[in-house]
Amino acid sequence: MSERLLLLVESNTTGTGRLFARRAAELGVVPVLLCADPGRYPYAAEDRLRTVVVDTSDESALWAAVRALEAEATVAGVLTSSEYYVPTAAALAYRLGLPGPSAEAVRACRDKAEQRRALTGAGVGSADFAVVSEVAGAIDAARGIGLPVVVKPVQGSGSLGVRLCADLDEVAEHAGTLLAATVNERGITAPGRILVEQYLIGPEFSVEVFGTEAVVTVAKHVGPLPVFVETGHDVPAALPGEQEIALRETAVRAVRALGLGWGAAHVELRLTGTRIAQVIEVNPRLAGGMIPELVRRACGIDLVRAQVLAALGAAPELERGGYARASIRFLTCAQDGILAPSAALDDAVHRARTVPGTVEALLYRAAGEPVGPAEDFRGRVGHVIAVADRSGRAAEAADRAVALLGEAVSYADLHTEEAYA
Structure with a gap:
């Protein structure tokens, strides 16, 4: 019997990407990661995930890779855990005659300007907004909506580029930064438009x-x-x-x-x-x-x-x-710091795990690495998860555990030798 494959088009870099592959394997299907750079996903090598290197932004190249896989096995499904590749995966599933969302609908949804228009047209409550492509337009929109306003990209994920602007100078500065970007953090071409929204x-x-x-x-x-x-x-x-x-x-x-x-x-x-x-x-x-x-x-x-x-x-x-009730707390830093030596890191993680109700505690970075205030999800340093029979107990346990995990961060002067000792 031919193997059944679940194609995973790229992945998110944290969180559930690894779980998609594991669930597929548990269901008797072989997960195959299609990606441009396997090094972006360390779990792929750690889990010995089958990987096909392909330019996932090139429709023809992607289709050729899929056809090659079809010659040796049955493609049973297509998915992605990455915000950026949902339309690509949807279009590929449709082309293969497999289940999936409407590629047109998810493409429009990913454009937050189009999403806002659709929600407004359907009478679904959402923020007042304006779509602009110039700094002057952002300033005019902020005046019309009323300060403070949220200025953000029309496409993105993980709070990347999302900022509350209290005055017109802040609007101009942040709008200028976003509009100057030609590609996003994944190297995908930026659309040259941004949103100014009611807070x-x-x-x-x-x-x-x-x-x-x-x-x-x-x-x-x-x-x-x-x-x-x-x-x-x-x-x-x-x-x-x-x-x-x-x-x-x-x-x-x-x-x-x-x-x-x-x-x-x-x-x-x-x-x-x-x-x-x-x-x-x-x-x-x-x-x-x-x-x-x-x-x-x-x-x-x-x-x-x-x-x-x-x-x-x-x-x-x-x-x-x-x-049950479950809570997660992410470790973030209020100021620049550095992660302690390995022994201190291990001790902080161990003590966080001993808080009653804590089922997971981990750090994302290694000893001696610098940390600083988070601007988006990439600034998180670690997390803890707690489970209890009541919401308050789970939240309290997670708060206590993340405070202990935070003791792994030193706020000594980074320019001194002591900070790295």
Whole structure:
């Protein structure tokens, strides 16, 4: 019998990328990573993941690589865990006659300007906005919307380039920086447009939607302004019923308005009133930030497995199998520092893991590496996950554990020899 392959078009660099490959293998399918640079994904070598090197931005080259794989095995599904390659994977699945979202819908959704227009046209609550291609236009838009405003790229992920601007000088400076970029962090051509948006005030949440079903609501913790780095999540969010309903209903309306409805969607929202939910943005993919792992631990629902099953044409498994609470806290730094020597790092991780309820604690970087204030997800230094029977207990345990993990960072003067001792 011919092998069945699940093609993974690129990957995210942290979080669930590795899990997609593992879930495929558990289901008896061979995961194959199609990527331009395998070195970007250390887990691929560590897990001995089959890899095909190909320019994934070149449609012809990608198709040729897929046809070569088809000659030796059965391609059973196509997926990606990367925000940037959702349209590519969707188009490839369609060309192969395999399950997947509408390539046109996810392409439009990834353009946050098009997304805003679609949500506004459908009457789904979201921020006032303007799409501009010049600094002068950004300044005019900020005047019209009212300061402060959020200035961000029309495409992106992980809070990259998202900034709250308090005055017109800040608007001009940040807009100029974004518009000057010709490519993004993945080397993909930047579209030359940016968004200027109303700053929505209120607690932030996400709703994890699968198909058109709201699976779970997540409480989000965001670091200090003017950036929007996510520093933690609580699953499920502890909310009054009316607020839970408002968030879930708005999220599903947003997914429908955007022509989605296949597989996972990560909908970010703020509650700007007791029962008023406003959409920040919709991401046509599984959540990042280890949220799928929190959902698995708290609710017994494996969203990664569900996404893989959907890609293989099988029914996803979304029945709740647990009623715990799970929290994650990311280690970030308020100032420049350096990670302690290995022994001190090991000790900090060990002590974080001894906090009752903590099930995971790790650092992303090695001893002696410099760290600094996070501008986006790449500035996170590590994380802890805690599980308990009540939301408050899980959150408290995660807060205690991440504080202990933070003792691995030294804030000595980086220019002194003592800092590196």
